[in-house]
Amino acid sequence: MSTPTAVVPAQAATRLERYTVIDVRGPGEYAAGHVPGAHNIPLDRLHTALPALKAAAVSGDLLVVCASGNRSATACRQLAAADIPAATLTGGTTAWAQQGHHLAQPEGARTVWPMERQVRLAAGSLVVLGLAAGTRYKPARWLSAAIGGGLIFSAATNTCGMAAVLAKLPHNQPRHDDLHTTLLALQNL
Structure with missing residues (x-):
């Protein structure tokens, strides 16, 4: 396996509409603020999303995001093992926000501490x-x-x-409906 391609926040911001953004943090972290347009698939659920991610990769570039870049690099290696090309956001959402880029929050999302x-x-x-x-x-x-x-x-x-x-605690777990909705959205890209 190769090292995942790294994209810095400034680069990602200029090409954001060309990426399918996958946020591999837990639902609570995601709800606290995420890259606009990101789909939440926690790292421990990534294996269930492989078919949808393979389809999404065909229609555009995948950008995998987490808080610091560590989990997203792990996710990119897992995706590469499944022949799904993806890039990781260097520094994650932390670097994204520090460089002045907007973090979105889902409407009506339950608030869980990062x-x-x-x-x-x-x-x-x-x-x-x-x-x-x-x-x-x-x-x-x-x-x-x-x-x-x-x-x-x-x-x-x-x-x-x-x-x-x-991350295994119930308040940090995605509801089944949330993950199912995300997978359907990815398949319909």
């Missing part, structure tokens, strides 16, 4: 819990140490196990 904020809340809560419980039961402090070690590993590898776990 994954990064959920991770900070969970990690911070577990650290405080470990320290508080450690005043009564000293080994509980190992919880804080484990979370700190996990954060260091996350930074060093640019991955996040806690985000992967939080």
Whole structure:
């Protein structure tokens, strides 16, 4: 497999109408703001969308987007393994917004915190819990140490196990109807 083609936000913005944009973040992240016209297919559901994405790739270029570019690069590699060409947005929606481009929000979308904020809340809560419980039961402090070690590993590898776990929570899962509607829209491009 080859390295996915990377497109910088300025490049993508000038050609946005030529792309079929696929946002591989969770539904909550997507609802908080996405590249205009993006279709939400969470990374863990990408395999179910391969036939629709193959059809969409025939009618135009695919641009895969996430928050930072990591998940979209993973998605592009999965798509390449299925012979579906796609490009990734360098820096993701974070870079897109930082460069002054508009982020759209779906009408009536349920508001869920972005994954990064959920991770900070969970990690911070577990650290405080470990320290508080450690005043009564000293080994509980190992919880804080484990979370700190996990954060260091996350930074060093640019991955996040806690985000992967939080993404499994019901409020971060797409409703079946949402994914089904997205797949139908892709097939009708």
